[in-house]
Amino acid sequence: MSRSSLSLSRREWLTLSAAGVVGYSMSGWLEHLAAAAAKSPERKRACVLLWMSGGPSQMDTFDLKPGHANGGPYKEIATSAPGIKISEHLPKLATHTKDMVLVRSMNTKEADHGRATYFLRTGRVPGGPIQYPPLGSFVSKELERPDAELPGFVSIAPFRFLNSAAFSPGFLGPRYAPLIVGENGNGRPQAAGGDVAQALRVQDIDLPGDVNAKRSEARLQMLDEMEQEFLAQRSSVAAESHRTAYRRAVTMMRSSAVKAFNLEEEPAKLRDAYGRSLFGQGCLLARRLIERGVPFVEVTLDGWDTHQQNFEQVKRLSSTLDPAWATLMNDLKDRGLLDTTLIVWMGEFGRTPRLNGNTGRDHWANGWSTVLCGGGIKGGQVVGRTSADGTTIEDRKVEVADLLGTVCLALGLDPRKQNQTDIGRPIRLVEPTAKPITEVVA
């Protein structure tokens, strides 16, 4: 293997930047590619995780209890799936319900934000010396292409504040760390109101103002020369990884694929359809990344911790969620990508069926909802059932491992597959106790 790949890719870069001159015509070319890829049996699957930070209220989204005192003021509406009803504030999603599986019986025990965030994202309860990787890390490790220009795991506007370990690659190492965009540098999403498209660009992807491409190239070439002597006689995992990260970063900087982050390329009408919120534009970015072969993208919608004024807040959140998610499904379908793209909707827990004194709902881990739809999923089904007052699970308790196991199967992965850890002991993707919901896997 050549060690001087930084400068080897120079030719590549020249070719690419030449292509960049006609950059605007590339979107047509890309659509062709995407369409061809979608039909190809080789096309690997991809996953979009819509992460609802704070814990969304199942009672006011996908498992309403109208007529019961716990239910609240929302009405149910019929959907494209016969017999399945959801919240009136999710009207666009109602037209997609035939492609969705509503899991109404999540039974997860952890009701603390930090712990539950870690639990739902990694499939393991926190504590102990092993740092487990989240879904995005271990799925992208299985699904990413070795020659990819973009990282395999992109996390959009995460709220890492509650438990940053749940967003770290754990024992898989930084190679599988998420590429994070839309964060303010303090573990929280970018504040609302700013330039959303700008917030969703990759930090430090652009050369500093006084460094042009030629100067950058000269620097990298010099770096390459400098490194050779040192590395030639010091081969090691750490040095190789440093080298690889630079190679991948430079590849990304120079790639046409990094244009995925230029949301301005999209028609204004489509951008409007997603909604101009960070989450809406994040879903649009997710589509652009999936289209370019990124296997795992997660988009966070924060604010579901509705201890007060639950109904006002959930209505507002629904008005952000509904257009973004529904447009994502339309958009993927239009491009022939929905069949191979699994969409998972979940938070760290649900909310209490009973209202508290502030017309709010508190943390609830015993009977709440998650949703699976798109690729690998037989839609139009409900899994599990909660009681009329919402407080008990009456059918098919679904544990975290069951859900993540189902996600693996829908993505064509074996949940029992083992990874080596840095402590030398193999760890399965999902706990072997998992009982995946096989009846919903296509």
Place this chain on the structure above:
Amino acid sequence: MVPFRLLLMIGGVLLVGSGVAHAATPEKDSEALAARIDRHLTAAWEVNKVQPAPPASDAEFLRRVYLDLAGRIPAVAEVRAFLDDTRSDKRRRLVEHLLEGPRYVTHFTNVWRALLLPESTNNVQTSFLAPGFESWLHGKLQQNAPYDAMVRELLTLPMDGPSRNAFGPANGTPTPIAFYLAKEVKPENVAAAVSRLFLGVKIECAQCHDHKFADWKREQFWSFAAFFAGLQRQGNGDFVNVGREVANRRELTIPGTEHKVQAVFLDGTQPNWKNNTNPRATLAEWMTRKDNPYFARAAVNRIWGYFFGSGIIDPVDEIAGGEHEASHPELLDELARQFAEHNFDLKYLIRAITASCAYQLSSLATHTSQDDPRLFARMPLRGLSAEQLFDSIAQATGYREEMNTNQRGFFGNTSARSRFITRFANASDRPTEVQTSILQALSMMNGQITAASTDLEHSETLTALLDAPFMDTAERVQTISLAVLSRKPTPRELSSLVGYVEKGGSAGDTSADKDKNYHRALADVFWVLLNSGEFFLNH
């Protein structure tokens, strides 16, 4: 049962060794231990026909020992002084100098905090309590408190003192209470951490079932956890506090069973409850005894792993249970015994290790027989902690923010340093297998700190270089190399870099912008060295 076998083995060694008399001075004493380290390693090299790497050059040793003891690379003046020093004992003198300096305390506060309180970087509550924990550590290291005393204090921390209300006005006062809170004040969590950290026994796998790979049984785990049975929590959810301890409770029920277990030491011996002492104090007394089969061994193995990238038994927290063998069992016994005999003095141990020939080997691979890391025949490349990296960049470039405070942490802190540390945090506890992420590479290449550091208006080092009219290009390049890589450039590097700068870098030598291009080319040299693997790693 292995722990028992182990006990016999160590017991034997202790009997044989207990008559050894102490040498005259602490320094002589640690030199004697260094010599014994080398004897053990050399014996294994002979058996395995190993040709060890050549000794590290002065520059290589200097950079390594600065990173290891002071947590940052040396300043240019420090490099020059050391390289010019002709005294034969200058390496030993340097170690003494660093051990007595303030950076030793700051750096090892980071090291021990990362070890004892890993939650502080990813948990809201713990990060909030980290300052109090850090000032406690800082105080202990400042006094060079014996390791056993430090651990005893942690283990016997009263649960009814002012520190109990950790979130109240007492927040920030020196106390290790965060250790308990990070473990949610649960007996099983505290026990698992105590066993792993201080006894090198990873017994928590036995929490739910008998250990699959090692010899630990579920009952053993819960009997050990029973020493912490009196711990009480207050509150639930994100902010847990400690409650008043139930005095003398030393019994636990194994969850999901009716089976009650009593507190029993890990090696199976029964505590003497005659005086009805506090179970935690009883445990602490047993653990920190000089003849405890695990305590000193776990400590020296961990310290060894810190300096060499892997332990004599590796992983460092699985020293008993039969799963992992020691590469040099007699060396480990000897280190443990001497450490205990020397009052668990961490500096004694550090002096001995850093004075050994093994620590002073080059990282240069010269023979394939050095490839087995367990023979310690060459210094492996090790990753830097985020703090080491940031403080080294600041040292090299004159970046200012570092000097403000030792602020750290994930939350409520948006300083450039704190953001940098968040981005460069590394979960791997294997320094030789540290990996780099794309965002880290982008940050080093294009990020604000590098940009400021290689920018003429902001970089102190660069400005100083350009303001020195007596320097020619070669001297300037050499100074950059000393500042970033802590060494002189090789002749080949020097001619290549000087050539680049004098031709005006990538812009070329156009007469109009000659000065500007020269300055920029010099900044490019800075950038290149800062982005090299040689800078990014400890070697």
